[in-house]
Amino acid sequence: EADIYQTPRYLVIGTGKKITLECSQTMGHDKMYWYQQDPGMELHLIHYSYGVNSTEKGDLSSESTVSRIRTEHFPLTLESARPSHTSQYLCASSEGGTQETQYFGPGTRLLVL
Amino acid sequence: GEDVEQSLFLSVREGDSSVINCTYTDSSSTYLYWYKQEPGAGLQLLTYIFSNMDMKQDQRLTVLLNKKDKHLSLRIADTQTGDSAIYFCAEMNTGGFKTIFGAGTRLFVKA
Numbered sequence: 049e050a051d052i053y054q055t056p057r058y059l060v061i062g063t064g065k066k067i068t069l070e071c072s073q074t075m076g077h078d079k080m081y082w083y084q085q086d087p088g089m090e091l092h093l094i095h096y097s098y099g100v101n102s103t104e105k106g107d108l109s110s111e112s113t114v115s116r117i118r119t120e121h122f123p124l125t126l127e128s129a130r131p132s133h134t135s136q137y138l139c140a141s142s143e144g145g146t147q148e149t150q151y152f153g154p155g156t157r158l159l160v161l
Numbered sequence: 162g163e164d165v166e167q168s169l170f171l172s173v174r175e176g177d178s179s180v181i182n183c184t185y186t187d188s189s190s191t192y193l194y195w196y197k198q199e200p201g202a203g204l205q206l207l208t209y210i211f212s213n214m215d216m217k218q219d220q221r222l223t224v225l226l227n228k229k230d231k232h233l234s235l236r237i238a239d240t241q242t243g244d245s246a247i248y249f250c251a252e253m254n255t256g257g258f259k260t261i262f263g264a265g266t267r268l269f270v271k272a
Contacts, residue, residue: 088247088265088267089264090263090265091204091262091265096259138204140203140204142260148192148260149206149209150206150260151206152203152204152205154201154202155201155202155203
């Protein structure tokens with residue numbers, strides 16, 4: 049069973065606020081990912097990391113930033129939330145190697161008013 | 162660039178078989194995956210197949226891979242209402258740097 053956690057699960061916040069979405073995994077996985085997904089729609093990769101101190105932007109341009117100071121932790125930050133940031137954010141991790149099953153967290157649903 | 166395409170919707174009756182199809186463009190894909198997403202949840206791996214295999218069976222699930230046509234399918238036998246979800250096809254390229262996901266197929270199971 050995958051051990052990857054996201055908090056908060058739901059967040060309603062006003063425009064202009066700074067927010068950090070937390071993601072933690074206890075599997076020791078090197079690779080971690082952030083996806084943005086509008087409800088019932090496709091996934092868009094916005095950030096990924098190969099390991100500590102490694103972060104890369106994904107396919108979809110995002111105003112968010114990420115950090116990877118510890119293997120198990122990959123937080124995503126929005127400095128100034130806007131209504132266009134309203135979406136679901138999914139965190140995932142994978143072991144790295146030849147077979148790259150990704151384990152997903154339950155997601156954070158963000159609503160920016 | 163790499164692309165993965167799926168039909169968006171599929172509706173079946175309970176007890177029938179469901180077949181969800183996927184096409185991909187990257188001929189160097191090494192692993193192909195099927196993930197399931199239930200409402201309000203993250204994705205969960207259902208099964209995967211290595212590119213040198215034609216078929217993989219796991220209980221009610223059968224994966225067929227036609228590498229020549231770059232076509233992947235997932236067959237769910239005896240579909241149940243609990244199988245209603247979004248099913249994502251995904252491929253991983255030889256570099257293993259990233260996994261490309263399709264847009265997902267929404268499976269509706271009618272009782």
